[in-house]
Amino acid sequence: xxxxxxxxxxxxxxxxxxxxxxxxxxxxxxxxxxxxxxxxxxxxxxxxxxxxxxxxxxxxxxxxxxxxxxxxxxxxxxxxxxxxxxxxxx
Ligand SMILES: [Zn+2]
Numbered sequence: 001x002x003x004x005x006x007x008x009x010x011x012x013x014x015x016x017x018x019x020x021x022x023x024x025x026x027x028x029x030x031x032x033x034x035x036x037x038x039x040x041x042x043x044x045x046x047x048x049x050x051x052x053x054x055x056x057x058x059x060x061x062x063x064x065x066x067x068x069x070x071x072x073x074x075x076x077x078x079x080x081x082x083x084x085x086x087x088x089x090x
Contacts, residue, residue, distance in 0.1 A: 002026050004047050017057075024053040032056075 004026040005013070019029035028045035032054065035041065042054065 002050075004028055018055075021054050021056050023048050023050050024055050025050040030054050 031043040033041040
């Protein structure tokens with residue numbers, strides 16, 4: 001484990017939860033753009049120098065809960081915003 005998160009990023013993890021995808025080594029956010037029929041495009045943070053595993057924790061947050069908590073709603077909104085940004089970048 002080589003945690004390279006900034007104090008702000010650590011706070012965000014605690015308040016709204018981890019990013020949609022993150023590097024298993026340094027815990028920095030990783031953007032993954034899925035194109036149907038081809039390999040996903042992976043864009044790592046500039047501070048991340050790893051090639052290893054990417055963690056996608058979202059299923060764990062959506063399964064096993066009776067209703068959506070405020071935190072879950074916040075994560076969904078963050079995800080929608082991220083999707084818009086990603087769309088512009090492609
Ligand atoms: Zn990394």
